[in-house]
């Protein structure tokens with residue numbers, strides 16, 4: 542049963558190569574630790590060498606059976622596509638196959654709408670555009686691993702319930718216009734208007750960036766299925782987890798109150814690990830692939846994921862804007878998917 546799943550049910554991952562973004566704290570740190578505990582070679586990203594070293598020290602102290610060479614730091618600043626392209630090149634120099642990619646990293650964004658000079662909303666870059674570009678660059682390695690007999694290759698993007706809770710059924714999204722990249726919300730929901738005072742982050746803007754990343758998983762799955770590539774694309778929401786990120790989400794007293802019901806990142810990583818490794822997913826791919834699911838393995842239907850027009854809009858506007866940026870900065874264009 543998925544609901545009672547825990548990492549002791551993870552299969553042996555010897556010989557598997559995993560890449561995970563944002564593993565220097567919280568959910569990513571514990572996800573990386575569990576993957577390495579099961580034998581995977583884990584390329585983990587952190588923004589500084591100091592954080593990378595702390596990450597390795599923490600993981601090795603938690604599980605002395607992990608060999609230091611299983612943990613390889615890749616420098617990555619998700620707010621910079623230059624850094625994303627560099628990270629892809631670095632991994633491609635030393636690996637030709639990847640079995641698990643976990644797009645986890647990022648912060649919740651600011652209290653106000655923050656835009657880059659391209660007019661992109663900051664969280665949209667970190668959670669969506671950067672991971673879109675990273676996945677595109679690493680896809681040939683994932684496809685190569687998927688071409689091996691008996692392969693089990695998975696692309697995971699960590700979701701958030703903010704993409705669901707603050708957007709009521711029937712909400713009119715605007716992914717058919719490039720304005721979504723700038724964090725332009727079509728409208729504020731009633732729930733958000735009633736609750737925004739207890740948040741220190743704009744949860745609708747954050748939720749929209751995370752939703753674009755969720756839609757990417759759904760649309761990527763469709764495209765890989767059309768090509769007959771046996772890769773599973775999955776979108777686990779970790780639930781409410783006490784981390785650096787979540788500590789910046791609520792205002793004062795509310796933060797302390799919520800802290801009492803949040804789980805720690807030791808358990809907050811379970812849904813990501815389920816997505817990345819659980820046998821249930823391989824046994825019932827039709828249940829999970831391209832889907833958003835809450836802990837653990839509980840698929841929740843988001844109407845926008847069935848809306849061809851919105852999915853196509855998200856994909857085309859993201860591709861166009863990303864390629865424009867890459868061209869203007871002398872970086873290689875996105876690969877064919």
Ligand SMILES: NC(=O)c1ccc[n+]([C@@H]2O[C@H](COP(=O)([O-])OP(=O)(O)OC[C@H]3O[C@@H](n4cnc5c(N)ncnc54)[C@H](OP(=O)(O)O)[C@@H]3O)[C@@H](O)[C@H]2O)c1
Pocket residue numbers: 562563564565566567568569587588589592617618619620644645646647648667699700701702778779780781782783784785786787806
């Ligand atoms: N916590 C929750 O309740 C919750 C709920 C739903 C979804 N999530 C999702 O879970 C994922 C992990 O978050 P978390 O709660 O574990 O938070 P966290 O402890 O703050 O971890 C975030 C990780 O992402 C890295 N990161 C942040 N901004 C980055 C950037 N611009 N470039 C590169 N790396 C960056 C952080 O690195 P640094 O150490 O350098 O900052 C850290 O390793 C996120 O995608 C978040 O949206 C969390």
